[in-house]
Amino acid sequence: MQLVQLARRNITGNAFRSWVVALCACLVAGLALGTTLILRGADSSLRLANQRLGADIVVVPEGAVEKVEGALLMGHTTRVWMASQNLDKVVGVPGVQAASPQIYLSTLLNASCCSVPNMFLVAYDPATDFTLEPWLKNTIGQGLKLGEVVGGAFVFTPEGEQNIQIYGYLVTLKANLEPTGTGIDQSMFMTLETARDIARVSVTMAVAPLEIPDDGISAVMVQLDPGADPQATAVEIMHRVPGVTPIVSSNLFQAYRKQLGSLRAGIGATLGLTLGLSVLLIGLVFSMAANERRRELGVLRAMGASRAFVFRTLLVEAGMLALAGAFTGITLTILVVYLFRTLIVVTLGLPFLMPALSTLAAEVLAGLGVALVVITLAALFPAVRISRLDPAVAMRE
Amino acid sequence: MKINALLLVLLALVISIVPFFTDCSSQGRVLTLQNGRTIPMKCHWTGRAELAVALPLAVVGALLALSKRKETRRFLAIVGAFLGLAAILLPLAFIGVCSSAEMTCKMIMEPVLILAGIVVIAVSGLVLFQSRGPEAVS
Numbered sequence: 001m002q003l004v005q006l007a008r009r010n011i012t013g014n015a016f017r018s019w020v021v022a023l024c025a026c027l028v029a030g031l032a033l034g035t036t037l038i039l040r041g042a043d044s045s046l047r048l049a050n051q052r053l054g055a056d057i058v059v060v061p062e063g064a065v066e067k068v069e070g071a072l073l074m075g076h077t078t079r080v081w082m083a084s085q086n087l088d089k090v091v092g093v094p095g096v097q098a099a100s101p102q103i104y105l106s107t108l109l110n111a112s113c114c115s116v117p118n119m120f121l122v123a124y125d126p127a128t129d130f131t132l133e134p135w136l137k138n139t140i141g142q143g144l145k146l147g148e149v150v151g152g153a154f155v156f157t158p159e160g161e162q163n164i165q166i167y168g169y170l171v172t173l174k175a176n177l178e179p180t181g182t183g184i185d186q187s188m189f190m191t192l193e194t195a196r197d198i199a200r201v202s203v204t205m206a207v208a209p210l211e212i213p214d215d216g217i218s219a220v221m222v223q224l225d226p227g228a229d230p231q232a233t234a235v236e237i238m239h240r241v242p243g244v245t246p247i248v249s250s251n252l253f254q255a256y257r258k259q260l261g262s263l264r265a266g267i268g269a270t271l272g273l274t275l276g277l278s279v280l281l282i283g284l285v286f287s288m289a290a291n292e293r294r295r296e297l298g299v300l301r302a303m304g305a306s307r308a309f310v311f312r313t314l315l316v317e318a319g320m321l322a323l324a325g326a327f328t329g330i331t332l333t334i335l336v337v338y339l340f341r342t343l344i345v346v347t348l349g350l351p352f353l354m355p356a357l358s359t360l361a362a363e364v365l366a367g368l369g370v371a372l373v374v375i376t377l378a379a380l381f382p383a384v385r386i387s388r389l390d391p392a393v394a395m396r397e
Numbered sequence: 398m399k400i401n402a403l404l405l406v407l408l409a410l411v412i413s414i415v416p417f418f419t420d421c422s423s424q425g426r427v428l429t430l431q432n433g434r435t436i437p438m439k440c441h442w443t444g445r446a447e448l449a450v451a452l453p454l455a456v457v458g459a460l461l462a463l464s465k466r467k468e469t470r471r472f473l474a475i476v477g478a479f480l481g482l483a484a485i486l487l488p489l490a491f492i493g494v495c496s497s498a499e500m501t502c503k504m505i506m507e508p509v510l511i512l513a514g515i516v517v518i519a520v521s522g523l524v525l526f527q528s529r530g531p532e533a534v535s
Contacts, residue, residue, distance in 0.1 A: 342503070342504045343505060346504065
């Protein structure tokens with residue numbers, strides 16, 4: 001009888017033991033892959049959000065850092081204001097190459113005049129913008145006109161409609177941005193001119209008017225001269241422009257990075273505990289199985305099977321169970337993480353982006369590897385012990 | 398075989414019960430017509446239609462636990478696989494759920510039904526595999 005065939009018979013011969021080992025492999029591989037997917041997904045989403053922002057420094061009103069970060073990363077609607085004169089002051093700071101204002105608004109919640117409830121809206125100045133305009137020119141060949149908007153990946157025109165209604169004003173969705181796994185996916189971008197037109201129309205057409213202060217802006221996006229030091233320029237902005245907080249792009253989303261750090265520590269501890277317990281449990285199951293099968297293995301040895309053959313049979317059996325369990329665990333994990341990605345974002349309060357196929361394949365292989373190593377390690381000691389047993393002693397017992 | 402049968406019955410329970418607590422109507426969200434009448438959104442009807450999948454699936458699971466013949470099991474597995482496919486297609490293609498990503502029907506009900514449908518198909522496939530070959534001669 002061949003090695004694999006014998007291992008297969010052993011697996012089907014004791015269904016309960018096989019289920020326990022396969023379940024452990026399923027748990028270990030699934031947990032390892034699941035945690036990696038979520039943590040790396042959040043990491044890459046944060047990185048992408050930073051890149052998409054396209055600014056070296058973001059200047060926000062003093063005390064509004066968390067609100068603006070929550071808006072830019074999670075799409076939490078916010079309204080923060082500072083004087084528009086701050087823009088000129090920021091432009092005058094040495095090292096600043098370009099600066100462009102943005103206004104943060106939101107649609108109304110549960111109002112019939114808005115076809116999208118509580119959506120984060122960003123109004124920008126096309127004359128000075130350096131974050132969205134280059135992308136727009138590459139994608140649709142021109143900037144946005146009055147009444148036109150660009151949406152995040154999940155923004156769509158309602159079924160059977162031609163336009164999206166905001167404060168009773170109809171806007172046309174011109175294009176969608178690539179998914180980032182952040183709140184940007186559910187945000188809408190328009191020019192300041194469109195925003196002010198919506199505010200004008202909303203007075204008569206909306207349940208509540210859209211209010212935009214004449215001399216108010218929410219944030220200033222800053223692009224630095226090549227070679228300029230971001231930290232030094234941020235300090236300079238703070239000195240020259242009172243009442244604002246400049247955030248260097250590498251320091252953006254600090255609250256979320258901290259949250260991710262603590263989540264990583266918690267998940268790491270859980271994963272370590274699961275791995276340890278699985279090794280112990282599988283080791284115990286295999287020890288019991290090996291004891292149960294002393295006579296059977298003794299007979300096998302007496303019939304001429306070598307120690308190495310018995311040892312290999314036990315390891316192949318463990319390997320087959322590990323692969324079957326791990327494959328099931330990995331498939332289920334990918335399905336669960338993919339299908340429940342929005343729920344994960346809402347529950348953890350962190351952005352999340354599924355990895356590219358090549359990265360996913362590498363992570364799947366790593367998950368399989370972890371399960372294989374854990375189970376082989378656990379089966380190693382009982383396999384060595386039983387294969388060294390004298391056949392006569394084993395059969396007599 | 399008994400484990401597979403039990404799994405199918407459990408999945409039938411999931412498919413029938415979860416929509417009752419995760420459709421928009423259960424969250425108090427309904428469509429208000431111009432005449433003031435309120436009607437449930439389409440996710441509500443998907444949830445009700447899933448009952449027509451879950452009930453036969455539970456029967457398939459029960460029959461599978463009782464069946465001794467391979468041919469019967471094979472037939473039940475094929476019916477189970479089609480029911481799993483129907484459980485997936487109801488929210489995805491036949492009726493659908495609400496479009497907004499953060500509504501409970503889109504965020505929880507749809508993924509649960511798709512996942513349950515996939516597992517039903519996988520379990521049915523396993524039953525079909527285990528029931529291959531001719532009947533054992535007694």
